[in-house]
Amino acid sequence: MSIETPDNLRYSKEDEWARREGNRVTVGVTDYAQQQLGDVVFVELPEAGKVVDRGEPFGVIESVKAVADLFSPVGGEIVEVNAALSQTPESVNEDCYGDGWMVVIELADPSEYDGLLDAAAYGDFVKSRSD
Amino acid sequence: MSATGPGHTPRTSRPNASSGIAYEEPLLFERSVEGRVGYQLPRADVPEVDPAELLGADGVRDDLPGLPEVSEVEVVRHFTRLSTWNAAVDLGLYPLGSCTMKYNPKVNERMARLPGFAAAHPMQGDENSQGVLELLHRLGGALAEVSGLDHVSLQPAAGAQGELAGIMMIRAYHRARGEQRTRVLVPDSAHGTNPASAALNGFEVTTIPTGEDGVLHPEPVAEAMAEDVAGIMITNPNTCGIFERHIGRITEIVHAKGGLVYLDGANLNALLGIARPGDMGVDVMHFNLHKTFSTPHGGGGPGSGPVGVKAHLEPFLPSPVVVQRDDGSYGLDAERPQAIGRLHGNLGNVGMAVRAWTYIRSLGSEGLQRCGEMAVLNANYLLARLRDHFHVAYDQPVMHECVLSDRGLSESGVTTLDVAKRLIDYGYHPPTIYFPLVVPGALMIEPTESESLEGLDRFADTLIQIAGEAHETPDVVREAPHRTRHRRLDETRAARRPVLTWQPEQPES
Secondary structure (H helix, E strand, C coil), X not given: CCCCCCCCXXXXXXXXXXXXXXXXXXXXXXXXXXXXXXXXXXXXXXXXXXXXXXXXXXXXXXXXXXEEEEECCCCEEEEEECHHHHCCCCHHHHCCCCCCCCEEEEECCHHHHHCCECHHHHHHHHHHHHC | CCCCCXXXXXXXXXXXXXXXXXXXXXXXXXXXXXXXXXXXXCCXXXXXCCHHHHHCHHHCCCCCXXXXXXXXXXXXXXXXXXXXXXXXXXXXXXXXXXXXXXCCCHHXXXXXXXHHHHCCCCCCCHHHHHHHHXXXXXXXXXXXXXXXXXXXXXXXXXXXXXXXXXXXXXXXXXXXXXXXXXXXEEECCCCCHHXXXXXXCCCEEEEECCCCCCCCCHHHHHXXXXXXXXXXEEECCCCCCCCCCCHHHHXXXXXXXXXXXXXXXXXXXXXXXXXXXXXXXXXXXXXXXXXXXCCCCCCCCCCCCCEEECHXXXXXXXXXXXXECCXXXXXXXXXXXXXXXXXXXXXXXXXXXXXXXXXXXXXXXXXXXXXXXXHXXXXXXXXXXXXXXXXXXXXXXXXXXXXXXXXXXXXXCCCHHHHHHHHHHCCCCCCEECCCCCCCCEEEECCCCCCCHHHHHHHHHXXXXXXXXXXXXXXXXXXXXXXXXXXXXXXXXXXHCCCCCCCCCCCCX
């Protein structure tokens, strides 16, 4: 099983990815997560304006196999939500790092982003779990 | 090729025995013919009244609801045909892990149909319900004895409602002591109903990770346990089919900080006559009569999820409770100011209580113990036969079920879902798949005590054959099922774009 982990992203141990632009961080689930979940059929996201802590659930993802919480990799205010996912949850499978993005968070504490795993460390983490 | 083509002599001695009738069946709506009726009512011999006058204009709809127009025989055939598509425990092994799809003895049905039970009305009064009340009282006593608890309510109509009742009682207990506790601990291997029951009671759920050996360890419980924790919900044996061997220590830890211990009784079958939750320090638990005590399950009948408690929770049991009075007669006690309330319009699904009582009385205590022993032996036998062919998540002796996974098959591209679909080709209802969530690609098998050694061997042989196919002819497995009425259904599309109501075809204009 090959897993894509783009170098320009950061990763959490809960299998979310994060991409920082300025003080804003776009968040989604990783290629590993979408492969493990299988076909995603429903994504429940919060409304913009909600404030989340790092590691706090901000939504729910449901596939044909399982239902899982989405954990925020960083803390802050959710300023944008990918509303299109309610109609096209398949984007999470087809393009998890692109159209499958879930929320944009206004960073409360920039050091939290720096504390996330880089692509190599996340790749090792995934490997350690499947061995 | 047709085995019964013209000129072919059927090889069977009974030419009428056939495997050739397998019905397709359209929706009842598609059978509808305008104006066709099952029954015709006689012409009204009283003056007609405008319904709008009686009900008000708002109470009368403008258009007819578009129900199918069919005759009686069409309705009967429709549902009888659909019934022949069912998989059922009366047709074959039904190895759904965690569900305990055991055989439902027919004597249970005989007893439930005795007129004194079947025709009893809940409003006929205690005096005229002595038999039913005695049975309920005795069943409650038997469940208390099996579980090592002190009191049982038979009201909850299903396991999840029993859970809800259990957590409501835990909440009521803390409130009565003037304590505000806000959290409940739930292991990550729990049934989804556990966190749901806690959340419905307003508790925040703290998830406790399972150890690498598939059981809960005292350390993470001790770490999470605090004065704001109302209790812990444990399933034992757990959903991996493994006995929670640290439960004694865990209940001590929880009790020491004033918390209570809830046991999810879904897997009680494995413990019957061997070990009692009450002796492990459990304060409250639910039973699934439709799992452990052989009442119908999975659409075959209503569920029943009695809830049992230790004495300190008795005041909170759902009201009313069945009591035996000093003169030996039975009645209902509804004067229970601390009770959590009612969970059922009457006393629960009483027909299920009759069946469960019949099961308990026909087996006796020795028979119940043997049932637990055989359930455990059967699961371990399957595990022993299959462990060289499938990856085993936690390879150790199990209780009543075992959890395999598709990990060894990943090179062939065959997944747990494919194995499940291929089992259908061989005439088996698939086991539970992708649960428990802590095991990726889980294939969870619970044979129950109902199966014979030959039956278990046939099932094991089939799974071993499928494991071989996965390596040699993976496409055969990946494209399964091949021998069913419909090939593999598009489950993803059904979930993403469900069509839940029948819509008449619009005439082209």
